Amino acid sequence: MPGPASPAVPEVRTEFRVGRDGTGVLGNTDRSALGAHSSVTNVEQHFHPPGRTAVVWPVAVGQIPQLASASQPRAVLREQVDSARSAGGSVVLTQVLSGGGGVGKTQLAAAYAVEALQEERADLVVWATAMDEQQIVTEYARAAVLVEAPGAEGSDPETDARAFLAWLATTERRWLVVLDNIAGPEAVRRWWPPAGGTGSGSGWVLATTRLEDAYFTGGGRTRVRVGVYTPGEAQAYLRERLAAEDAGHLLDERAGDLAEALGYLPLALGHAAALMINEDLSCTGYVELFTDRRARLGDMLPASADTEGYGREIATTLVLALDAARAGDPSGLAGPVLHLVSLLDPAGHPAALWETEPVVGHLARNARREDADADPPGTGERESRRPAPGEVRRALRLLHRYALISHHGEGPRAVRIHALTARAVRETLDDARLGMLATTAADGLLAAWPDPDTGPAHRSLATALRANADALHHHSGDHLWHPDAHVLLFKTCHSLDDGGLYAAAVAHWREMTVRSERVLGPDHPHTLSTCGSLGGAYQQVGRTDEAIHLLEPLHADCERVLGREHPNTLAIRGNLATCYWQAGRISEAVRIEEQLLAIRERVHGPEHPDTLTTLNNLAGSYLMADRTDEAVDLFEQAHTGRERVLGREHPDALTTRGNLAYAYRKAGRNDEAIRIEEQLLPTRERVLGPDHPDTLTTRNNLAHAYRRAGRDEEAVRLFEQVLADSRRVLGPDHPDTASAKETLAAWRKGPDAGGM
Incomplete structure (x- = not known):
């Protein structure tokens, strides 16, 4: 019987971005969609206010957590926080509340946020969950629009977020920014509010994290360690929580024993109190139940599995609460x-x-x-x-x-x-x-x-789904690899590719390759296909030598294991040809792609998506070999075929349309190139998002086309946006940013300066 189908290896599809000297630069990759998908409601990522209105102070941005019933004031902790804040004087103080899970860091920060608003100690309170950078950017962007920060237009979250930081540095308003549950330094490294400014207002930053990291005591930040309740706070919590529910009769002489058994952990006490209220269970009854369960739970939840210091107490409390929920x-x-x-x-x-x-x-x-x-x-x-x-x-x-x-x-x-x-x-x-x-x-x-998951409407949903897929993979051991690798594992990687997150895609494909080799073996079809996708990812980020080093022996292995005309063998052969093109080995690339096109047309037919990908890639090789007329002809065929088979707005169809425009310009048909690119740019902005690499490529190419047409003012204006994009998306030190800066400087000198 034939074995299970191995995941498809995406064949690299070329797209040409005009470089500083006017030459073509390769970009983009063709990814196969795996698995069955159903559409879900679009999730808006950006905050789009219906219109500007006068700011009514005080203003709160973000969802401040509701204060827990009977939450304790934590007098000792608050004295540490307040003393440090008072010592800061007029300097913007940043305090980091750190400690293990369940100790009440977020509750303490929430109490300060609520008090700041209710007691009019702040004109603005911003609460941002800080598990990842995008969450911070989203809340800052919302705040920027609400306070009418200069430069905030509500269209680009990162631009608005930076405008908000600038506003904090100059405002005369009083403000509090809370960065809750920081997962790692990289999430906040660029987004700490300014420590000093020119405004006469006063600012305060509170952050919470589980991390014991020296980073959080640098840059003028002060750490405040948050521990468990004191014995008095724990008993006070139980007394107040039970009394609020008319369940004071449940509090008896074993309250101290209960608190001690739970390790005075606020989260554990919360579970216990809820169970007691719902089950009308006294402190004595709870302690007896807890004690009865301890031996058995000691076997199910050994101390060696408790790497974050909760101990068995919280696990025991959890199971009791679940029993009550089931009941x-x-x-x-x-x-x-x-x-x-x-x-x-x-x-x-x-x-x-x-x-x-x-x-x-x-x-x-x-x-x-x-x-x-x-x-x-x-x-x-x-x-x-x-x-x-x-x-x-x-x-x-x-x-x-x-x-x-x-x-x-x-x-x-x-x-x-x-x-x-x-x-x-x-x-x-x-x-x-x-x-x-x-x-x-x-x-x-x-x-x-x-499917597809690209574009602004799906970006936050795709991010969440990828994070959940990664968590599931981590928590389930090797289960998703038996009897064969689950489609979800590949979907995650392809989603990163499709979203233009190429560096992250390389890391995921590398991890997948290592895991597949270990679990399934080096010659398993899934291992071969995953390794091929890793080679394509290397090529996508410009690591051409590594890609060739990986793909050459892999191609031989695929021919041996899968056969010369297996779809994955053909895809790897096509990716290898693209790598040869990048390495300047144009004649080898042309030879392989001509042979590959003939095979695909015979095996799959002329309008199969894989055949059209090879047609697109061969056209690119012809173009770089100065066979321009042949390249234009093949690009036109690929463009027509992809629009008919995939649809006008499929990412692959958009790629070929952009390639065709580039070929027209190289063939001296610049007006036609401009017409295509002017239509393509807004389409890509809408379908893929304004910061997707493909969108940046189109913006870059259109600027060069304007330049060649003598429309210098338009070219400079558009390329100013290209430079801004590069700085924002790639960073100020990225080579593409430096190249864009040099190109723009040359263009500003006059029509005869710089590459065309």
Whole structure:
């Protein structure tokens, strides 16, 4: 019997970007879409206010977490924070609250934020979750528009975010910026508010993180370590929390023992109090229950697995809360839902996942699995009934109620779970259950993944889906590699390629190659295809020598294992030809691509997408070999074919349209080139986004076409945007930025200066 189909290797497709000297520069890659996908509601990334209105102070930006019931004032901690702040004088003070998970860092910061607004200590409070850089940029951009910071137009988040930082440095307003849950230095390195400024206002920065990193004590920042409750605070919390729910009768002489058993951890105490209230369980009853469970949970959650110092106490509390949630859950969905959530990204996943067929089907088969023995023999009714409309959402809300997850809204990060809660749940899963859950979660993520996922409308959703796929891969061990690599693993890499995130794609493909070689073996078809994709990724970022070194022996291995005309063998051969082109070995590239085109036309037909990719690439090789007329003819064929087969706005069709414009210009048909590129630029901005590498290529090429047409003012104006793009997207020290700066300087000297 034939073996399983191996994932398709994307064949590199060439696109030409005009360099500073007017020569063509290769860009872009053709990626195969793998797996079945269904569309989901578009998720807006940018904040687009309907119109400017006068600012009404005070202003709050971002979602300040709700203060927990009976949250303690933490007097000792607050004295440290307040003393350090007072000592700062007029300097903008940055304080970093650090400590382990569940100790109350965010709650302390939220208390200061709420007080700043309620007691009119600040005109502006900005709350930004800081798990990644984009979250900070989004909130800063919103703030910039709301306060009418100079230069903030609401169209480009990063530009607006930088305008906001400039506003903070000069404003006379009082402000507080909270950067919550910083995952790593890189997320905030560029986005600390200014430590000093020219304005007469006063500013304050509060940050929270789990990291014990010297970076957070540099740059004028002060660390305040946040620990667990004191024994007095822990008992006060229990007393106030229970009293607020008219459950003061549950507080007895064992309250101190309960707090000690839970290690005075605020999060654990929150779970315990909720369970006590819902189950009418006294402190003595809770301690007895806790003690009874300890030995068994010691086997399921050993201390060696507790790398972040929670101990067994929080894991025990978690399981008790889950038992209570199940008891109040007639649908039997709470447990299966929590198991799936525990495998995903703690920072959140889209609510749409819970509407996908793979997830709904899994819940139908596994609801109340733990109580299956209570069903009449042979019926299995509870396990096979599909959840009624709204039942899954009610299960999510139930878990939210018991503080096992956080469920808010319908966005790409709507459902979250504390990382240690997730780990405690995962540790209760046996290997068979883990494998089943991993496959279900992977199938669900694929079903929720839009295709294509490029462009502003899907950018934040694609980012969240990639993060969840990575988390699932990490948490599930090798389960997604058996019996063959799951399509989701490849979808993540292709999504990075399609989004123009080429450096990240290289890292992912490299990790995939190493894992595939270890799990499946070096000659497995999946390993060969993954290695081929890594070679294409190397080529995409200009690491041509590494790509050739990898692809030459790989091509021979594919011919030996898969056959000379296997699709992956052909794709790797095409990628190798493109690498030869980049290395200046044009004649070798032409020879390979001419042979490859003949094979593809015979095997797949003239309008197969792979055939059209090879046609596009051969045209590019002809162009660089100065066979311009032949190149134009092939580009026209590829352009017509791709628009007919893929659609006018498919990224591959847009690539060939851009290549055709470049070929027209090289053939002296500059007016036609301008016409195409003027139409192509807004299309790419809309479909791919203004900062996608393909969009930058079109903007660059159009500027050069204007320059050749003698439209110097337009050329300079557009190339000023090209330089700004390079600085923003690539950074001021990137070679392309330096090249763009030199080109613009030359153009400004006059029409006879600089490359055309």
